[in-house]
Amino acid sequence: MDACTLGDLLDVIGGPSVRLHTAPAGLTVPVAEVLLYDAHAPLPHLPGALLLAVGVRAAAAGPLVRAAAEAGMTGVVVRGPDGPVGEAAARGMALLSVDEDAAWHHVHLLLASAIGARPAASGSGLGDLFALADAIAAAAGGATAIEDPRQRILAYSTVAGQAVDEDRRQGILGLQVPASSENTEQYRVLFAADRPVRLPALRDADLPRLAMPVRAGGETLGSVWVVDGGTLAPDAEETLAQGASTAALLLLRARAAQELARHQNSDLLRRLLDGTADASTAAQRLGLEGSLRVAAFVLDSAASVPDAERTALRLLDVVRLQCEARYGRHACVLVDGVVYALLPGPGARHRALAEDIVARAGQALRVPVRAALGEVVPDVGGVVDSRADADLVLRVLDRDLPVATVDEVRPRITLLRLTELLSERRELSAGAWRRVLAYDAEHGTDYARTLVCWLDAGCDMAGAAKLLAVHPNTCRYRLRQAQQHTGIDLDDPDERLMLWLQLRVLAGLRGATS
Numbered sequence: 326m327d328a329c330t331l332g333d334l335l336d337v338i339g340g341p342s343v344r345l346h347t348a349p350a351g352l353t354v355p356v357a358e359v360l361l362y363d364a365h366a367p368l369p370h371l372p373g374a375l376l377l378a379v380g381v382r383a384a385a386a387g388p389l390v391r392a393a394a395e396a397g398m399t400g401v402v403v404r405g406p407d408g409p410v411g412e413a414a415a416r417g418m419a420l421l422s423v424d425e426d427a428a429w430h431h432v433h434l435l436l437a438s439a440i441g442a443r444p445a446a447s448g449s450g451l452g453d454l455f456a457l458a459d460a461i462a463a464a465a466g467g468a469t470a471i472e473d474p475r476q477r478i479l480a481y482s483t484v485a486g487q488a489v490d491e492d493r494r495q496g497i498l499g500l501q502v503p504a505s506s507e508n509t510e511q512y513r514v515l516f517a518a519d520r521p522v523r524l525p526a527l528r529d530a531d532l533p534r535l536a537m538p539v540r541a542g543g544e545t546l547g548s549v550w551v552v553d554g555g556t557l558a559p560d561a562e563e564t565l566a567q568g569a570s571t572a573a574l575l576l577l578r579a580r581a582a583q584e585l586a587r588h589q590n591s592d593l594l595r596r597l598l599d600g601t602a603d604a605s606t607a608a609q610r611l612g613l614e615g616s617l618r619v620a621a622f623v624l625d626s627a628a629s630v631p632d633a634e635r636t637a638l639r640l641l642d643v644v645r646l647q648c649e650a651r652y653g654r655h656a657c658v659l660v661d662g663v664v665y666a667l668l669p670g671p672g673a674r675h676r677a678l679a680e681d682i683v684a685r686a687g688q689a690l691r692v693p694v695r696a697a698l699g700e701v702v703p704d705v706g707g708v709v710d711s712r713a714d715a716d717l718v719l720r721v722l723d724r725d726l727p728v729a730t731v732d733e734v735r736p737r738i739t740l741l742r743l744t745e746l747l748s749e750r751r752e753l754s755a756g757a758w759r760r761v762l763a764y765d766a767e768h769g770t771d772y773a774r775t776l777v778c779w780l781d782a783g784c785d786m787a788g789a790a791k792l793l794a795v796h797p798n799t800c801r802y803r804l805r806q807a808q809q810h811t812g813i814d815l816d817d818p819d820e821r822l823m824l825w826l827q828l829r830v831l832a833g834l835r836g837a838t839s
Contacts, residue, residue: 329356329440331399331419332745343402348419354399359436362389372397375421375436378404379429383422387412393560394418402432405722450580454480455576455694458549461568467535467551468493471572473544476512479576488554516545522560523553535561537569539576546576554600594658598665600709608705611656616670618701620679621707621715622686623663625693627724636690637662643686651678663719664714666694672701672730679728695722698730717741744830756819758827760811761818772807775800780825 332352335345348354357373364380367372378386385402390412393401394624401408404427413420423432454471462482468489469482496502503544503579507527511534515522521537532794535551549569551561558564571729593610596602598619608614622644639711648655648666660685668675680694686694697718699711714731720728721737731738747753761773775793779800784786807813814820828834 330354332355334436334440337650343432344406344422346408346420346422347398347414349414349417350419352616354419356399356440358440359402359433360398362431362573368392368396370396371400374398375419376401376411377429377433377436378402383408385656390416390418400417402436404429409517432490454572455483457568457571457575458482459484459734460489461549461551463556464558464564464652465535465551465568466558468549468551468558470496471547472502472550473547473576476504476508478502478811479547479588487552488532488556489552490526492527492531493552512548515548521565528588535565537565539569539572541573541577546573546729557791558656590656591658592702594656594665595660597705597708598658598660598712604704604706611667613656613667615704616672616701616703617667617705617708617711617775618670618672619699619711619715620666620673620675620683621663621668621689621699621712622679623695623719624690625695625724627725628691628692633662636692637664638648640664640686643689647678647682647744663716664716667708667791668698670701672698675701676728683728693724693727695719696728697722698728700815714738720832740830743826747831754827755830756812756823756827757811758824758832761807761813761824761828762832764807764811769805772803772811773828773832775803776836777828779804780821780828781835784821 330353331345331348334356335343351766355373355741356375358371359375359377360371361367361377362379362381363629368376374393374396376398378389378401381389381403382699383405383406386401386403387409390401394416398418400421402421405425406422406424408420408422410420431614436731458469458471458480459482462484466487468484468487470478470493471476471480478496481497492503500507505527511524511527514524515536516538518538521535524532524536526535533553535553535557537549538545539547539549549565551557551565590611593602593607595605597607597611622640622641624630624633624636637659641657641664644664644666645655645657648657648668650671656665657664659665668678674697679698681697683694697715699714699718700707700710701739702711717738718729718731718734721734721741726734756775761776762784764770765773775789778792779786782792786797786800790800793800804815808815813824
């Protein structure tokens with residue numbers, strides 16, 4: 326694997342977690358390791374290292390930057406925004422910062438994991454488990470499998486000539502241990518133990534097992550199983566215990582790689598949605614190609630949610646699970662309480678998927694959920710526009726319409742945007758409509774509502790009278806009086822258009838629902 330660079334590192338964890346202030350040597354400088362500063366020990370010569378300024382205030386870190394430069398290091402990480410940027414630039418050192426309240430041990434773990442688990446690293450990070458399974462099988466003398474806590478098989482040995490049974494064969498074929506009540510009891514015994522456990526065969530044709538739970542810090546990460554075909558080595562239990570310890574390290578490393586990859590993808594998607602990421606780079610890293618659209622999911626704001634932040638995270642899990650089940654690897658992110666997902670085109674089935682997610686999420690979270698679908702765009706370059714569409718659609722959804730595409734509600738969102746535009750500009754909010762409303766308020770007339778009903782009815786007097794529940798002659802009389810008293814010209818199509826638009830969007834009058 327090629328050496329990790331500063332640019333690689335920032336791609337993984339840059340942004341809110343770690344901020345770059347200066348990099349005079351560029352982003353291609355190597356980052357080999359991360360080091361905690363110890364004021365009581367001499368600074369070692371470590372080219373390519375990042376030095377964490379433990380116990381040193383950011384504003385007073387100038388001498389430490391100089392010392393790190395002399396030691397050949399790549400950069401210094403300070404806590405807080407007031408680091409010595411000028412000193413770092415002068416010394417050719419990268420200067421990064423983390424939040425004031427960030428724990429140094431957490432920063433160290435984050436950076437160290439990112440250096441060892443950047444995107445160039447192999448897929449799931451579980452490849453070494455197969456080598457470990459082979460090593461345990463060879464040393465212990467029996468076919469070996471490594472499982473997660475849900476009895477899914479993560480890796481298995483391939484040492485020739487070792488005895489296996491039908492449970493082993495079926496488990497490997499489906500990468501899942503066959504379920505049974507007997508299995509459940511054996512797992513209960515296993516996970517209660519802290520050393521290798523010998524378990525009897527479940528059926529006459531099966532073979533017994535030697536098993537060991539895999540734990541780290543009190544957390545059960547899985548288990549290791551060795552088939553006992555009568556040829557186990559005398560020290561098989563010791564071999565298994567050592568193997569389980571190594572499996573714990575590999576599983577933790579794989580988890581770190583997966584979490585960091587997810588963090589990187591989420592940050593990249595967030596930047597793609599707000600237009601600050603390079604579209605072609607994002608498409609390559611997120612595996613996006615062809616047409617797509619943005620779907621937005623949000624908890625109903627009118628519902629009472631005791632822990633909205635936690636519930637929104639659960640909504641993200643539901644959306645991600647359903648999208649991954651439909652499309653495989655998928656891009657989802659939570660931004661300001663809204664879960665955004667990129668749905669690959671064509672868009673014929675997107676609405677059905679959104680409806681299914683809304684139903685499932687509402688049932689699982691016990692909170693109504695709404696979903697908005699932006700326009701289908703030809704490539705990732707249009708994601709910003711599709712996201713803007715989805716955000717607008719969210720604003721016009723209600724209890725009667727919890728899911729909609731932008732095309733289904735385009736008149737609503739157009740009027741919404743017009744309302745905002747007309748309200749913001751003085752010259753667009755002025756006009757005859759104000760005189761009509763003022764006259765109604767002063768004289769108790771109903772000219773504004775009459776005008777809206779008449780215009781809604783396409784200037785048809787009978788249609789307007791029906792909306793108003795009055796005789797057509799009454800409607801005709803009101804319109805003549807409105808023109809006489811307010812000076813409006815209903816023969817002018819431009820004035821009719823503006824009068825109708827302003828009364829509808831600014832005064833909020835609706836003829837059909839009055």
